[in-house]
Amino acid sequence: MRELLRVPRGVRIDLTSYDTRATPGRPGDPRDKAAALAAVAASAERLAGLQERLYAASTAGDRRRVLLVLQGMDTSGKGGTVKHVIRLFNPAGCRIRAFKTPTAEERKHPFLWRIRRALPEPGEIGIFDRSHYEDVLIARVHELAGHRELGHRYEQINRFEQELADDGVTLVKVFLHLGHDEQRDRLLARLDNPDKHWKFNTGDLEERALWPDYRAAYELALRRCSTEAAPWYLVPADRKWYRNWAIGTLLLEHLEALAPAYPPGGFDVEKCRRRLLEGA
Secondary structure: OHHHHEOOOOOOOOHHHOOOOOOOOOOOOOOOHHHHHHHHHHHHHHHHHHHHHHHHHHOOOOOOEEEEEEEEOOOOOHHHHHHHHHHHOOHHHEEEEEOOOOOHHHHOOOOOHHHHHOOOOOOOEEEEEOOOOHHHHHHHHOOOOOHHHHHHHHHHHHHHHHHHHHOOEEEEEEEEEOOHHHHHHHHHHHHHOHHHHHHOOHHHHHHHOOHHHHHHHHHHHHHHOOOOOOOEEEEEOOOHHHHHHHHHHHHHHHHHHHOOOOOOOOOOHHHHHHHHHHOO
16 A cells, blocks of 8 residues: 555646545455455554554664654545544554644744654654644645745755654655545535534635645645655545545554564563562
């Protein structure tokens, strides 16, 4: 899945050429939701075991950790993905952060300041619901920064992500590719359900009107910031079950590539066993 969903490096991206309802890599019938759910359940034990080994290795000085970055248009499923990922892991080993409009304190600092403060510690799995990319996406769409400043931010992001990779962070950057019609249906569903009104904001309609501008901003960010150290992965997001399966599979592949191992105990096992038995 890493090769299949990876965004090509250094080439112009046309998001209209990617089917938001596609199910690339899904074995069997691409419409088989039940099979995908079963596959997710089957991988949960493997994922939990790898997470435990990653955390255990950190107690012996292993600095490696994983950071899942989720970006996408409103209703693309960032929050739903976070819930899905947490079900697969021990929440105690996860560090989750949702990035909203910068606070007054955050605006006093460079845009990466708040990101650095939220990074996972060694042995942890971090999950970002939105991220540092908001500072090139929204800034471009709403013309909050000039082209020269935006170009500088892309370069800063690439250096920052290379720095993270050099320090043992495995970045899994996922763009949740949602269809325009699907977003309309999801927004309507929120309006139809009073229990979901808290998730609806009239500003969502204003942002939806800027869809072509956001698409162009994402295309540029994907092209400028998909690197060897931190590639982007494009996940079709119209089918929620496929989104969950694909991201779970991406995480599994990355953790398996890390191959974390339990560290050896720094003590004499037999001596400790004898002491326990003699004192029983």
